[in-house]
Amino acid sequence: MLDTYRSILAEIGKLSSAQSLLGWDQQTHMPTQGSAARADVLGKLARLEFELATSDELGRCIEDLERSSDLTDEEAASVRDIGRKYRRQKAIPPDVFEAFTVAQSKGQASWAAARANADFNRFRPNLVELVDFARQFADYYGYEDTPYDALLEPFEPGMTSRRLTEIIGPLKADLVPILKRLQIDGASPDISVLEGDFPIERQREMSRHVLELIGYDFESGALDDAPHPFTTEIAFGDVRITNRYEANDPVSGLFGALHEGGHALYGQGMTESQYRLGLSDGASFGIHESQSRLVENQIGHSRAFWQFFQPRAAQFLPQFAGADPEALYRAVNLVSPSMIRVEADEVTYNFHIMLRFELESALINGEIRVEDLPSLWNDAMTRTLGVTPDNDAEGVLQDVHWSMGAFGYFPSYMLGNLYAAQLMAVLRADRPDLDSEIAAGQFEPLVAWLRDKVHRFGGIYRAEDLMRRISGEGLNAQHFVAYIVGKYSDIYRL
Numbered sequence: 001m002l003d004t005y006r007s008i009l010a011e012i013g014k015l016s017s018a019q020s021l022l023g024w025d026q027q028t029h030m031p032t033q034g035s036a037a038r039a040d041v042l043g044k045l046a047r048l049e050f051e052l053a054t055s056d057e058l059g060r061c062i063e064d065l066e067r068s069s070d071l072t073d074e075e076a077a078s079v080r081d082i083g084r085k086y087r088r089q090k091a092i093p094p095d096v097f098e099a100f101t102v103a104q105s106k107g108q109a110s111w112a113a114a115r116a117n118a119d120f121n122r123f124r125p126n127l128v129e130l131v132d133f134a135r136q137f138a139d140y141y142g143y144e145d146t147p148y149d150a151l152l153e154p155f156e157p158g159m160t161s162r163r164l165t166e167i168i169g170p171l172k173a174d175l176v177p178i179l180k181r182l183q184i185d186g187a188s189p190d191i192s193v194l195e196g197d198f199p200i201e202r203q204r205e206m207s208r209h210v211l212e213l214i215g216y217d218f219e220s221g222a223l224d225d226a227p228h229p230f231t232t233e234i235a236f237g238d239v240r241i242t243n244r245y246e247a248n249d250p251v252s253g254l255f256g257a258l259h260e261g262g263h264a265l266y267g268q269g270m271t272e273s274q275y276r277l278g279l280s281d282g283a284s285f286g287i288h289e290s291q292s293r294l295v296e297n298q299i300g301h302s303r304a305f306w307q308f309f310q311p312r313a314a315q316f317l318p319q320f321a322g323a324d325p326e327a328l329y330r331a332v333n334l335v336s337p338s339m340i341r342v343e344a345d346e347v348t349y350n351f352h353i354m355l356r357f358e359l360e361s362a363l364i365n366g367e368i369r370v371e372d373l374p375s376l377w378n379d380a381m382t383r384t385l386g387v388t389p390d391n392d393a394e395g396v397l398q399d400v401h402w403s404m405g406a407f408g409y410f411p412s413y414m415l416g417n418l419y420a421a422q423l424m425a426v427l428r429a430d431r432p433d434l435d436s437e438i439a440a441g442q443f444e445p446l447v448a449w450l451r452d453k454v455h456r457f458g459g460i461y462r463a464e465d466l467m468r469r470i471s472g473e474g475l476n477a478q479h480f481v482a483y484i485v486g487k488y489s490d491i492y493r494l
Contacts, residue, residue: 001068002075005061008052009082009278015049017235024232024240026108028224039105046101047094054090062086077460078277084157085278091140100133104405111403112227118393120374127402128370131363134407138364148361151408155285156415157462161361164411167418167477168354174481178488179347182335186492189330193323198250206316207243207257210309214295215447216241216261217268228400229256229342231263231292236275239267250317251332252343255296259342262295263288265447269455279459283466285409289416290423291454297346297417298424298483299446303329304438333491337385339394346417347484348385353414355380356399364407419467421480423454426471 019042026038052058062083065071071079089097107126114123138147149160208223226242233239241260245253266288270280282288299305306329313328314320320328335345341352359376362368368376377396382388389395401409427449428434437445453470464474488494 001061001064002071004057005065005079006276008055008058008061009078010276012049012052013235013276013278015045015052019045019049020232020234024224024234024242026105027226027228027230028242032109032113035105035109039102039109042105043098043102047098050089050092050094050097054086054092054094058082059086059090073460074273074277074279074458078279081459082278085154088141088154091142092137096133096136100130100137100405103129103133104403107403107405108400111397111400115227115393115397118391118397120392120396123397123403124370127373130402130405131370131407133405134364135366146361146365148364148408151364152411153408155408155412157284158464159411159415164357167475168357168414171350171418171477171481172354174477175347175350175484178481178484179335179337181494182347182488182492186335186488186494189334189491190327191331191334193320193327193331194250195248196250196319197247198317198319200245200247200253202316203245203250203253204243206313207245207253209312209316210254211241211257211261211264213312213441214258214261214265214299214443216264220268221264223257229260230400231260231267233267233275233280236270236272236280239264249343250313250319254313255300255332256342258300259292259296262292265295265450266291266455269451270458271456274458274460282459283454283457283461284415284463285412286415286419287454287463287466289412290419291416291450293416294420294424294450298420299438301329301333301346302435302438304435305329306332307439308441330491333488335488335492337387339381339387339389340398341413342398347488350414350417351384353410355384356410357414360407360410415463415475418475418477418480419463421483422467422471422473422476424483425479426453 022038022042022045026035030038062079065075065079066083103126107123107130110123110126114120134151135147138150141150141153143150146161152159152161204223204225211223212218220237220239222240224240224242225244227244229243231239231241241257241264243253243256243260266282267280274280303326306325310320310323310325310328314323333345335347337348337351338344341349344352359368359373359380363370363373374392374396378388381395427446431437431445431449434446454466457466461469467474
């Protein structure tokens with residue numbers, strides 16, 4: 001049975017790889033007029049994959065292997081996860097799933113056009129359709145409390161709305177006074193060193209350079225432009241990064257590269273066997289996000305990193321030639337509530353996720369309507385962060401996830417921040433000279449630690465189990481709070 005099981009997964013993997021490649025192309029190089037044909041092709045491939053992934057033969061393999069005591073840890077984890085996915089997907093009629101895949105592809109094209117024109121109404125019909133699919137799927141999957149819980153499961157197995165609320169309440173209670181104290185009593189950093197016009201081509205070269213520094217393997221990857229940065233695992237040996245750049249912001253693209261580089265290091269750090277067994281998504285999307293947030297923030301926004309990187313940045317951006325590394329460090333850590341999630345500082349970032357969780361769960365649970373989202377979004381931004389978007393592109397259209405039908409994804413971003421801080425506490429205990437290593441440009445010890453503690457396990461352990469294995473405890477948001485208080489009290493001279 002194990003050979004048959006592996007054979008079916010190999011065929012599923014080929015179809016999944018083809019879809020990932022076409023999806024990457026759609027976001028990077030595909031001409032706009034190709035979107036309709038691409039949607040049909042993706043729909044067909046998705047249906048073929050779906051039929052294999054819900055086949056009776058695979059079901060028999062899973063049932064047989066679930067009773068086996070002769071499996072390796074990898075094989076047992078694969079049967080656990082594939083079995084969970086199998087039972088969820090088996091509940092969905094193939095025709096419905098194919099229609100959903102077509103709607104996804106059309107939705108992404110529609111979102112891109114709507115965002116470019118800052119016009120939510122161009123995307124609204126597609127979003128209505130995708131929300132309807134999400135609600136249907138929740139009913140197919142089944143749930144104990146709310147429909148939204150059913151949509152959280154594929155991203156964060158075992159997570160529920162109730163548990164998220166238990167995390168968000170205390171975390172928000174801790175972060176709000178910290179933010180107010182920084183704003184009222186803190187000495188705000190001078191950001192003039194980041195002002196000016198910075199050629200995008202040079203920023204692109206700098207991003208490639210920093211990816212090489214942290215160990216991203218370009219023999220097994222690529223760096224391309226996209227409207228919304230993402231990392232995609234096409235297959236073992238092919239983990240690609242996309243990024244975007246702003247001419248008036250020299251570090252947006254840099255931190256985007258570090259963020260996606262963290263994801264990609266995770267993907268490149270897994271074994272071929274894990275790819276073949278369906279374990280290459282990692283422990284959870286939150287754990288995946290912890291890898292990107294750790295590299296982007298805990299490392300890229302650190303004092304040690306800028307002590308090392310300032311002269312290298314100056315090789316690409318001459319404006320940085322005379323910059324003080326300490327001034328750069330303080331400038332890139334400015335705390336200022338902003339419109340755009342991916343450009344938010346560490347203190348306010350989680351507020352963006354809290355806002356999205358509030359709106360997204362209400363949308364799926366039928367408490368609000370799609371047509372009300374722009375105004376509800378703007379009201380929530382004003383209430384939560386004290387800023388109001390000037391247009392839909394700055395507001396409700398800024399993220400690609402809803403156009404992909406990826407409802408339930410956003411909480412993983414917040415969980416990633418919390419996991420990253422907890423991992424970093426252990427890393428610093430294990431490597432007390434970490435800052436000296438980073439300041440000297442020695443990233444190999446950092447990556448080796450992540451490879452040993454996180455990457456090599458892929459999806460063998462679930463998030464809570466992995467965290468207990470590494471840190472001796474489950475998710476503990478106080479590590480993040482302590483990190484924020486310590487770092488920003490120093491930067492803001494409190």
